[in-house]
Amino acid sequence: MGIIASDLGIDLGTSNTLVYVKRKGIVVSEPTIVVADSTNERTVRAVGDDARIMLGRTTEGVMAVRPLREGVITDFDTTVEMLRYFRKKAIGVSYLAKPRVFLSYPCSLSAIERRAVGEAARHSGARKVLMVEKPFAAALGSGLPVFDPNGCMVVDIGGGTTDVAVISLGGIVISHSVRVGGTKMDEAIIEFIKREFNILIGDRTAEEVKLDLAAALPLRSERRARIRGRDMVTNLPQTTEINSTQIYEAIHEPCLAILGAIKWVLERTPPELAADIMHNGIYLTGGGSLLYGMDQLIASELGIPVLLAKEPMDCSALGLGNIIENYDLLQQLGRTSFVTQA
Numbered sequence: 267m268g269i270i271a272s273d274l275g276i277d278l279g280t281s282n283t284l285v286y287v288k289r290k291g292i293v294v295s296e297p298t299i300v301v302a303d304s305t306n307e308r309t310v311r312a313v314g315d316d317a318r319i320m321l322g323r324t325t326e327g328v329m330a331v332r333p334l335r336e337g338v339i340t341d342f343d344t345t346v347e348m349l350r351y352f353r354k355k356a357i358g359v360s361y362l363a364k365p366r367v368f369l370s371y372p373c374s375l376s377a378i379e380r381r382a383v384g385e386a387a388r389h390s391g392a393r394k395v396l397m398v399e400k401p402f403a404a405a406l407g408s409g410l411p412v413f414d415p416n417g418c419m420v421v422d423i424g425g426g427t428t429d430v431a432v433i434s435l436g437g438i439v440i441s442h443s444v445r446v447g448g449t450k451m452d453e454a455i456i457e458f459i460k461r462e463f464n465i466l467i468g469d470r471t472a473e474e475v476k477l478d479l480a481a482a483l484p485l486r487s488e489r490r491a492r493i494r495g496r497d498m499v500t501n502l503p504q505t506t507e508i509n510s511t512q513i514y515e516a517i518h519e520p521c522l523a524i525l526g527a528i529k530w531v532l533e534r535t536p537p538e539l540a541a542d543i544m545h546n547g548i549y550l551t552g553g554g555s556l557l558y559g560m561d562q563l564i565a566s567e568l569g570i571p572v573l574l575a576k577e578p579m580d581c582s583a584l585g586l587g588n589i590i591e592n593y594d595l596l597q598q599l600g601r602t603s604f605v606t607q608a
Contacts, residue, residue, distance in 0.1 A: 271357055271363045271364055271365035271393075272287050272288045272289070272290070272357050272365060273287075273288040273365060273366045273367075273368065273590045273593075274286065274287060274288075274353065274356060274357065274365045274366070274367045274368065274392075274590075275287075275367075275368045275369075275370075275583060275586025275587050275589070275590050276349070276352070276367060276368070276369050276370075276387070276586070277370050277400075277403070277582040277583040277586060278298070278334065278349075278369060278370070278371075278383065279298060279334070279337075279424050279425055279426070279582075280298060280332070280334045280335060280336060280337055280424060280425035280426025280427070280447065280449055281297065281298060281424065281425025281426070281447075281448055281449060281553065282295065282296065282297055282298060282425065282553065282579070283295075283296060283297075283298045283314075283348075283352060284579075284580065284582070284583035285352050285353075285355075285356045285583070286583045286584070286586050286587035286590065287356050287357055288587075288590050288591065289591070291587065292580060292583050292584070292587070293355075293356050294314075294352050294355055294356050295579075295580075295583075296313070296314030296315050296318075296352070297314055297315065297317065297318045298332060298333065298334055298348070298425075299313070299314065299317040299318050299321060299330060299331070299332055300312070300313050300317055300330070300331045300332075300333060300344050300347065300348050301313075301316075301317040301320050301324060301328060301329070301330050301331070302328070302329060302331060302344060302347075303327060303328060303329075304327055304328060304329045305327065310344075310347045310348075310351070311328065313347075313348050313351040313352070314348075314351070314352070317330060321468075321469065321470055322468040322469065322470055331344050333345040333348060334426065335426060335449075336374075336426040336427055336445035336447075336449075337371070337372040337374060337375060337379075337424070337426045337427040337443075337445070338375065338379050338382075338426075339379070339382045339383060339386060342382065342385075342386060345386045346386050346389045346390050347390075349386060349387055349390035350390040350391060353365065353390060353391055353392075363393070364391050364392060364393035365391070365392060365393060366392070366393050366394045366396070367387050367392035367393075367394070367395050367396070368396045368397075368398060368586045368589060368590055368605075369383060369384065369387055369395060369396070369397045369398070369586075369608070370397070370398050370399070370400040370403045370582045370583075370585075370586055371383055371397055371398075371399065371400060372399075372400050372424070372426075372427040372429050372443050373399055373400070373401065373429045373431065373438075373441040373442065373443035374427055374429070374443030374444070374445060380397065380608070381608065383397070383608070384397060384608020385608070387608070388608070394607070395607070395608040396605050396606070396607055396608070397605070397606050397607070397608050398585070398586060398589060398604060398605055398606075399429075399431070399438060399441070399604065400422055400424070400427075400429050400582050401420045401421075401422050401429040401430070401431035401433070401438065401441060402420075402431065402433060402437075402438055402585070402604050403581070403582045403583075403585030403586050403589070404420050404422045404429075404551040404552065404575075404581040404582045404585055405418060405420040405431070405433050405549070405551075405581075405585065406584075406585035406588050406589065407551070407575075407577075407580065407581035407582060407583065407584030407585030407586075407587070407588060408420070408549055408551055408575035408576065408578075408581045408584075408585075409576075410433070410549060412433050412434075412436060413435065413436045413601060414434075414435070415434060415435055416434060416542050416546070417432055417433070417434045417439070417535070417536075417538070417539030417540070417541075417542035417543050417546070418432070418433050418434070418542070418543070418546055418549065419431070419432050419433075419531070419532075419535075419543045419546075419547075419548045419549065420433065420548075420549050420551060421524070421527075421528060421548060421549070421550050421551070421552075421555070421564075422551045422552040422555075422581070422582065423447055423448070423524060423550065423551075423552040423553070423554030423555045423557075423560070424447045424448070424552045424553065424554060425447050425448045425449050425553065425554070426445060426447050426448075426449050427443050427444065427445050427446070427447055428443065428444050428446055428447055428523075428524045428527055428552075428554065429441065429442075429443045430442050430443070430527050430528050430530075430531045431531070432531060432535050432539055432543065434539060434542075436601050436603065436604060437603060437604055438604070439535070439536070439539060440531055440534050440535060441531070442527050442530050442531045443527070444523055444524065444526075444527045446520050446523040446524055446527075447520075447552075447554050448473075448476070448553055448554045450520045450523075451476055451480065451517045451520050451554075451557075452469055452472040452473050452476060453472075454516045454517050454519065454520055455467075455472045455475055455476060455480070455513060455516050455517065456469075456472045457516075458512065458513075458515070458516035459472075459493070459495070459506075459508070459516075460498065462512070463506050463508075464497060464498045464499055465493075465495040465496065465497060465498065465504050465506055466495050466496045466498055467493060467494075467495035468495075471493060471494070471495065475491065475493060475508070475513060476513070476517070476557075478491050479491055479508070479509070479510040479513040480510075480513050480514070480516075480517050480557060480558070481510060481513075481514055481557065481558040481559045482514075482517075482521045482557050482558065482559040482560040482562070482563040483514070483558075483559035483562055483563055484510075484511060484514055485510045485511075485514070485558075488509050488510055488511055489509065489510040490507055490508070490509045490510075491507070491508060491509075492505055492506070492507050492508075493505070493506060493507075493508060517557075521557075521560070521563060524554075524560075525563065525564060525567055528548070528564060528568065529568070532568070543570065544570055546571075547570060547571035547572060547573050548564060548568075548570055548571070548572045548573070549572075549573050549574075549575055550564075550572060550573070550574050550575060550578065551575045551578045551581040551582070552578055552579065552581070552582075553578065553579045555574055555575070555578045556574075556578060556579075561573070561574055589605070
């Protein structure tokens with residue numbers, strides 16, 4: 267039991283949640299999934315990695331829940347229990363002092379949705395909740411000079427949302443968020459296979475297909491894989507073969523939606539900052555940026571250099587960690603306008 271609880275940075279994502287502990291770094295990186303009793307959602311059986319194993323394999327009376335959808339909390343009580351579990355796993359239990367929590371959130375969240383995220387963190391045992399927009403945290407975590415008088419553009423492609431922002435002088439100049447990400451790509455693959463092959467597959471299979479075959483651009487050498495699912499005509503288990511060209515067609519629409527969000531921001535960027543972006547390039551962060559050919563697709567369509575961050579999945583959490591480690595100094599310098607209290 268600790269006397270003083272360490273500050274926490276929580277990158278609460280639709281697909282994955284990362285927890286940064288002051289002076290320790292990222293200590294938790296697990297799926298945002300909870301397995302609970304269907305009769306009483308407060309009775310949690312598994313969270314994170316343990317819950318992912320059960321996804322799609324639960325028995326009657328037990329359900330696997332993703333408490334966030336497209337960055338928005340859909341199940342408040344389950345989110346509270348999940349955050350409480352991650353907090354205990356990160357720093358243990360402290361009865362004398364509650365931690366101060368820094369949370370990242372998508373630009374698309376309304377004031378009410380943002381307040382719900384802050385309330386969930388407070389109910390889970392936070393002393394104080396401070397919130398940072400996800401693209402700013404991602405830019406800081408990827409090492410960009412966010413406090414300099416130069417424009418830098420960040421595209422954070424997460425599980426539920428894609429956030430695009432132009433940052434300069436320690437703040438976001440213009441931002442746009444679309445509720446398209448890795449989850450939408452999984453859903454597109456499920457719908458494509460259902461439509462073309464009359465076979466129903468689960469979320470886990472769709473994610474595995476995406477990781478193995480998906481690309482934002484057509485591959486030169488076609489790849490193939492066998493998938494198993496349930497035949498929608500006979501309702502019996504069925505196996506079929508798919509190729510990378512078919513999966514490219516399936517996820518092409520979500521990729522175009524991400525590209526459209528980037529164009530929307532560029533069209534509204536002040537000329538001086540647009541010139542900086544042309545020179546410095548666009549930085550990709552988030553798990554969705556690892557999709558093969560995504561950087562090439564954006565670069566070829568826009569004619570702007572595109573760079574992939576060093577640790578794209580960890581950028582937001584590392585950015586929160588950077589704020590935590592230097593928060594007192596940032597306050598003295600008057601550089602905390604990007605932090606809002608929930």
